[in-house]
Amino acid sequence: xxxxxxxxxxxxxxxxxxxxxxxxxxxxxxxxxxxxxxxxxxxxxxxxxxxxxxxxxxxxxxxxxxxxxxxxxxxxxxxxxxxxxxxxxxxxxxxxxxxxxxxxxxxxxxxxxxxxxxxxxxxxxxxxxxxxxxxxxxxxxxxxxxxxxxxxxxxxxxxxxxxxxxxxxxxxxxxxxxxxxxxxxxxxxxxxxxxxxxxxxxxxxxxxxxxxxxxxxxxxxxxxxxxxxxxxxxxxxxxxxxxxxxxxxxxxxxxxxxxxxxxxxxxxxxxxxxxxxxxxxxxxxxxxxxxxxxxxxxxxxxxxxxxxxxxxxxxxxxxxxxxxxxxxxxxxxxxxxxxxxxxxxxxxxxxxxxxxxxxxxxxxxxxxxxxxxxxxxxxxxxxxxxxxxxxxxxxxxxxxxxxxxxxxxxxxxxxxxxxxxxxxxxxxxxxxxxxxxxxxxxxxxxxxxxxxxxxxxxxxxxxxxxxxxxxxxxxxxxxxxxxxxxxxxxxxxxxxxxxxxx
Amino acid sequence: xxxxxxxxxxxxxxxxxxxxxxxxxxxxxxxxxxxxxxxxxxxxxxxxxxxxxxxxxxxxxxxxxxxxxxxxxxxxxxxxxxxxxxxxxxxxxxxxxxxxxxxxxxxxxxxxxxxxxxxxxxxxxxxxxxxxxxxxxxxxxxxxxxxxxxxxxxxxxxxxxxxxxxxxxxxxxxxxxxxxxxxxxxxxxxxxxxxxxxxxxxxxxxxxxxxxxxxxxxxxxxxxxxxxxxxxxxxxxxxxxxxxxxxxxxxxxxxxxxxxxxxxxxxxxxxxxxxxxxxxxxxxxxxxxxxxxxxxxxxxxxxxxxxxxxxxxxxxxxxxxxx
Numbered sequence: 001x002x003x004x005x006x007x008x009x010x011x012x013x014x015x016x017x018x019x020x021x022x023x024x025x026x027x028x029x030x031x032x033x034x035x036x037x038x039x040x041x042x043x044x045x046x047x048x049x050x051x052x053x054x055x056x057x058x059x060x061x062x063x064x065x066x067x068x069x070x071x072x073x074x075x076x077x078x079x080x081x082x083x084x085x086x087x088x089x090x091x092x093x094x095x096x097x098x099x100x101x102x103x104x105x106x107x108x109x110x111x112x113x114x115x116x117x118x119x120x121x122x123x124x125x126x127x128x129x130x131x132x133x134x135x136x137x138x139x140x141x142x143x144x145x146x147x148x149x150x151x152x153x154x155x156x157x158x159x160x161x162x163x164x165x166x167x168x169x170x171x172x173x174x175x176x177x178x179x180x181x182x183x184x185x186x187x188x189x190x191x192x193x194x195x196x197x198x199x200x201x202x203x204x205x206x207x208x209x210x211x212x213x214x215x216x217x218x219x220x221x222x223x224x225x226x227x228x229x230x231x232x233x234x235x236x237x238x239x240x241x242x243x244x245x246x247x248x249x250x251x252x253x254x255x256x257x258x259x260x261x262x263x264x265x266x267x268x269x270x271x272x273x274x275x276x277x278x279x280x281x282x283x284x285x286x287x288x289x290x291x292x293x294x295x296x297x298x299x300x301x302x303x304x305x306x307x308x309x310x311x312x313x314x315x316x317x318x319x320x321x322x323x324x325x326x327x328x329x330x331x332x333x334x335x336x337x338x339x340x341x342x343x344x345x346x347x348x349x350x351x352x353x354x355x356x357x358x359x360x361x362x363x364x365x366x367x368x369x370x371x372x373x374x375x376x377x378x379x380x381x382x383x384x385x386x387x388x389x390x391x392x393x394x395x396x397x398x399x400x401x402x403x404x405x406x407x408x409x410x411x412x413x414x415x416x417x418x419x420x421x422x423x424x425x426x427x428x429x430x431x432x433x434x435x436x437x438x439x440x441x442x443x444x445x446x447x448x449x450x451x452x453x454x455x456x457x458x459x460x461x462x463x464x465x466x467x468x469x470x471x472x473x474x475x476x477x478x479x480x481x482x483x484x485x486x487x488x489x490x491x492x493x494x495x496x497x498x499x500x501x502x
Numbered sequence: 503x504x505x506x507x508x509x510x511x512x513x514x515x516x517x518x519x520x521x522x523x524x525x526x527x528x529x530x531x532x533x534x535x536x537x538x539x540x541x542x543x544x545x546x547x548x549x550x551x552x553x554x555x556x557x558x559x560x561x562x563x564x565x566x567x568x569x570x571x572x573x574x575x576x577x578x579x580x581x582x583x584x585x586x587x588x589x590x591x592x593x594x595x596x597x598x599x600x601x602x603x604x605x606x607x608x609x610x611x612x613x614x615x616x617x618x619x620x621x622x623x624x625x626x627x628x629x630x631x632x633x634x635x636x637x638x639x640x641x642x643x644x645x646x647x648x649x650x651x652x653x654x655x656x657x658x659x660x661x662x663x664x665x666x667x668x669x670x671x672x673x674x675x676x677x678x679x680x681x682x683x684x685x686x687x688x689x690x691x692x693x694x695x696x697x698x699x700x701x702x703x704x705x706x707x708x709x710x711x712x713x714x715x716x717x718x719x720x721x722x723x724x725x726x727x728x729x730x731x732x733x734x735x736x737x738x739x740x741x742x743x744x745x746x747x748x749x750x751x752x753x754x755x756x757x758x759x760x761x762x763x764x765x766x767x768x769x770x771x772x773x774x775x776x777x778x779x780x781x782x783x784x785x786x787x788x789x790x791x792x793x794x795x796x797x798x799x800x801x802x803x804x805x806x807x808x809x810x811x812x813x814x815x816x817x818x819x820x821x822x823x824x825x
Contacts, residue, residue, distance in 0.1 A: 040545045040546055040801075041545050041572075042543075043546075044545035044546060044550055044554075044572070047551070047554060048554050048555075048558050051554075051555070051558075051788065052558075101779065138700035139698060139701055139703075140702065142699065142702055142704045143688075143699075143704070171607050185666075185689060186689060188609070188666045188667070197576055197579070197580075197612075197614075200575075200576045201575050201576060230537065241751075266694055266695050266698045267690070267691050267692075267694070267695040286582075316694075316698065320697075320698065320701060320718075321697070321707075321714070321715070321717055322694045322695070322697055322698045322701075323694040324694055324695065324698075325546070326544060326545055326546025326547070327546060328694070329546040329547060329548075329551075329692070329694065330545075330546045330550075330551070333548075333792060336792050336793060337788065337791050337792065338791075339791060341716070341717050342717070343715075343716075343717025343718055343719060343720035343721070343724055344718060345717050345720060345721050346717070406573075406574065407571070407572075407573055408573075408575060408580070447691075450689075451688055451689065451690070453689040454660070454686060454687070454689075455660060455688055455704055455705070457657065457658070457660070457686060481510040
């Protein structure tokens, strides 16, 4: 295997490969930063280019560049205008935009970039080194295990929400209920659709996110008008300091591990990784009460987790021929077009090319850092734009992005509806973050739990305690973990309350 | 890039230009503007990839670009409705398959359109013949053994599928109906995760298009027990007819359709373009690399296939929903 690896290294170090990767990264960042234009859509449009380029060491690294750039690019509008560019940036908006309002947008963007690059780099190295041994192991994590982890995550969110417990719990339940709307994934029966076809697919994530986060911001900005005492900063602020970065290093590595694991499991994807990275960062923090109010660690936790997914999705794709999501399905097509057939024989027959692609993927992170760093000043110009110009543009982006995502006029209704929910929640001092978490994780829990029930059949005792003991262990440990984290969070709540009084 | 591919953008430009050009566009000039191909599937699926391959070749034979417009949602009904409601001038086409075209009318009971009267076939681009698969080390060596096990314990054999009423699910319910079996169906999000479940040993059997698991079959990780059709596709692997299924079961036809009302002349122009495209070697090579065949079927010939499917699926739906 070592000679193949070295031959791959030799093949990967080509100037044109890296020129194409740079192009892909830049395109990906631009597309990702356009709200509503997701990485999947970007790659779907660009995939014919890789078909036409006859060389696998150009076409595929180009698409990988788009993939990496797109997942990072989504964080830019999330931080600057509270509009997640893609679903992957869902948790970046929680703290990222608060930082922008405090005049720390440069710090937030830089933290997002460094966290993305570092996590991408280490997860790519993991992929490169572990692709041979880890291949078959990933299959051990099926629907029962996913269901148990989703259950645990929801319990953790419930007990550790910032602010009053009942408010957090209510929003979480509301989010879970929103997730139920639409066709039942097992029977196809319509639920809460009021007989309309529009709700058959349920609410789409992108308009929901833009509505919940961006519209209330726009509403507030309009309400405050051009008052000079506006609480919204109009400066980009200082660079990220090394001490701040160092403080988040643990979070970055924790989220990298979470993201890497989620990438290995086919079908989970970046939004779930980002959410879990964020939750883990909050629960390990010494100041969890600051999360959601502009904590750099929150940006790091979310951004590191979503980018760490990218590399490891290649493991099930290349070794088993299993695309876990739409992006990897497109990559599968790109590989096949170059005459490379992902699956158990790929490493034997075309090991050199595969290693070359993986090595290019690792080295691409250096370009990722440079290009990302150079584009930040460009993006941060948004903050200094006069409000009277920025607000109309933001409104346009919100509506255009919503329509762009699925070309579905009903999504506009979703956007406005959730915009009103967001404004009402903010006025009543409810945090919408648990609602979004409930929406995403609740749907996943329902699906994987339904699969688990179908798999278990009648002999569920044997299934739970013999075949799937891992699932049962997580479920049994959940109350203990929940109580422990809940008590810990309560201490911080009291501390915060005492701080406010004193 | 997006704006280049966005059909609306082009339509807008051409409408704008239309004001300045002569209004009298003769029928001979068809197509006079880019053609929009509505793809009612989500980005990244095999249908998306298929469409992108043939759309990039079709340009040369139509003299106009073919723009892909993804309109996913409601199991394909949204995109189909959009195509049905578009102007039947041949500039808007629909990429669909036999399940969405003929089966979903019974399973979703959509009253907004009727595919039989609202859509006419331009061409069948290609088809996939499904195979029944088990893991390489499965205790089921042959279909006969698996069938016996399923008969012995109704619901005891589990099968992973890629979603309700599509590629793997429909052949499975046809197998259950025709062979009087009861399989325990476990849904997964797409063919990839469904295959992962089989490889992990979470389920006993699955279905797959043989091209997508060829590498696994060679490596001995997957065993193919039967393939669709009346002929054997793989030596020593029985066909569906041999195991007692009708010869039409398990075929997914990828079809391009136009809204009814299109003039005969324009329909012929489109059919001719597809027929000439499928002879091009570059196109065949690209499709083969994707693991797809290029078994083109003329629109008129496919209309006859549609009639047969319609009665087959009516019977299938009748037996399912009468219970």
